[in-house]
Amino acid sequence: MTGTDDVLLVHGGTPLEGEIRVRGAKNLVPKAMVAALLGSEPSRLRNVPEIRDVRVVRGLLELHGVTVSKGEESGELVLDPSHVESANVADIDAHAGSSRIPILFCGPLLHRLGHAFIPGLGGCDIGGRPVNFHFDVLREFGATIEKRADGQYLEAPQRLRGCKIKLPYPSVGSTEQVLLTAVLAEGVTELSNAAVEPEIEDLICVLQKMGAIISMDTDRTIRITGVDKLGGYNHRALPDRLEAASWASAALATEGSVYVRGASQREMMTFLNTYRKVGGEFEVDDDGIRFWHPGGALKAIALETDVHPGFQTDWQQPLVVALTQASGLSIVHETVYESRLGFTSALNQMGAHIQLYRECLGGMPCRFGQRNFLHSAVVSGPTKLQGADLVIPDLRGGFSYLIAALAAQGTSRVHGIDLINRGYENFMEKLPALGARVELPA
Ligand SMILES: CC(=O)N[C@H]1[C@@H](OP(=O)(O)OP(=O)(O)OC[C@H]2O[C@@H](n3ccc(=O)[nH]c3=O)[C@H](O)[C@@H]2O)O[C@H](CO)[C@@H](O)[C@@H]1O
Numbered sequence: 001m002t003g004t005d006d007v008l009l010v011h012g013g014t015p016l017e018g019e020i021r022v023r024g025a026k027n028l029v030p031k032a033m034v035a036a037l038l039g040s041e042p043s044r045l046r047n048v049p050e051i052r053d054v055r056v057v058r059g060l061l062e063l064h065g066v067t068v069s070k071g072e073e074s075g076e077l078v079l080d081p082s083h084v085e086s087a088n089v090a091d092i093d094a095h096a097g098s099s100r101i102p103i104l105f106c107g108p109l110l111h112r113l114g115h116a117f118i119p120g121l122g123g124c125d126i127g128g129r130p131v132n133f134h135f136d137v138l139r140e141f142g143a144t145i146e147k148r149a150d151g152q153y154l155e156a157p158q159r160l161r162g163c164k165i166k167l168p169y170p171s172v173g174s175t176e177q178v179l180l181t182a183v184l185a186e187g188v189t190e191l192s193n194a195a196v197e198p199e200i201e202d203l204i205c206v207l208q209k210m211g212a213i214i215s216m217d218t219d220r221t222i223r224i225t226g227v228d229k230l231g232g233y234n235h236r237a238l239p240d241r242l243e244a245a246s247w248a249s250a251a252l253a254t255e256g257s258v259y260v261r262g263a264s265q266r267e268m269m270t271f272l273n274t275y276r277k278v279g280g281e282f283e284v285d286d287d288g289i290r291f292w293h294p295g296g297a298l299k300a301i302a303l304e305t306d307v308h309p310g311f312q313t314d315w316q317q318p319l320v321v322a323l324t325q326a327s328g329l330s331i332v333h334e335t336v337y338e339s340r341l342g343f344t345s346a347l348n349q350m351g352a353h354i355q356l357y358r359e360c361l362g363g364m365p366c367r368f369g370q371r372n373f374l375h376s377a378v379v380s381g382p383t384k385l386q387g388a389d390l391v392i393p394d395l396r397g398g399f400s401y402l403i404a405a406l407a408a409q410g411t412s413r414v415h416g417i418d419l420i421n422r423g424y425e426n427f428m429e430k431l432p433a434l435g436a437r438v439e440l441p442a
């Protein structure tokens, strides 16, 4: 999509009503695809959504000699890593800035080839997003790393060795880096202060199916006993709890009712508790969750994002739009990313009252409190939103703008909607299916 194709006209004021389906998680599927690189046999990944991040990783894997083809069922990919050793990666620069996933190729490529090249990373612009923990842990395993103008060059002079690592912060990507590296390293790796997001547990399930030996303690410690060889896997990806929560927030903000087929309660417990505190209703059945606005006033809340099992940061932006419709003062403390509240200035242009603060307005001081970042917000509501011209800043901020435009009176022009394809499967079909009045400009 380019030019006017990348703009969506949203005529607001209609509640979202109906049913949509979520498939596998954006934050698991690409990593499970990378895991296939570690195997000596083909892997089958099911419940794969058609989103840009999957296409990007597919391209990268193919460049590295993995044959990726469609399986028998819809949403199934077969990944055959038999030709990795003979791949020609001359075009890898074309993948620079595509997503955050290339950094996770380090361990698998070092095991298979003894070297790896990682181009510049992409991902949402919601903070500095350094990768220092990743490179620190790879050095612990015995890798050498050289930073050049075009990216990072890594080598494993000998087989990587298991080690004892403590992460400075329970980073999702760094935990995945350790997992994807330790499974074939020599000896035992003990990782403390690990991230334990549901997508990480699902990646551990994938690796265990391949033959890895991994245990998880209740105190954020993960132990991995390296093995000499891994096979393939057959796995159904866990559902996307982030997409599900986005549609739930859209139902609340537009005073609608949306059944999210595929949504799973277990991975969404913290979100569901918060949703109930705001005044949203939900009903869980075996196939999904219905979310709705029961009528009457929504309640203001205090909300702090955190690592799992806390309130996931990727749920924050869509829910903030619903909080503009709650009565009273809501407090939001973003503790995972230092710059994830910038999207609120456009909501203010639409009529919201959101004030940002550099202080930690939460129960506990976070890493950003003394560092001059606008990472807390006070949302006063309820406020009537008016349609506006909006430019999408990042993935969840983008979906939040769609929600705000749908909840607003009048028409909004939302620019940059292609970014939403990175993590929301078929959202352009799902919106009208829920009764949203959206159109591409003539
Ligand atoms: C593709 C994917 O799965 N993305 C998710 C992943 O991102 P990602 O894996 O990039 O997020 P991390 O958990 O690593 O980052 C969390 C925090 O740690 C910091 N940090 C991280 C690595 C590092 O080397 N140094 C460092 O300082 C980051 O700047 C950030 O402040 O987890 C995030 C937190 O749940 C989610 O919001 C993203 O949707």
Ligand SMILES: C=C(OP(=O)(O)O)C(=O)O
Binding pocket: 026, 099, 100, 122, 123, 124, 125, 126, 242, 314, 395, 396, 423
């Ligand atoms: C921040 C996100 O993703 P990424 O890490 O891929 O930028 C997200 O999914 O909201």
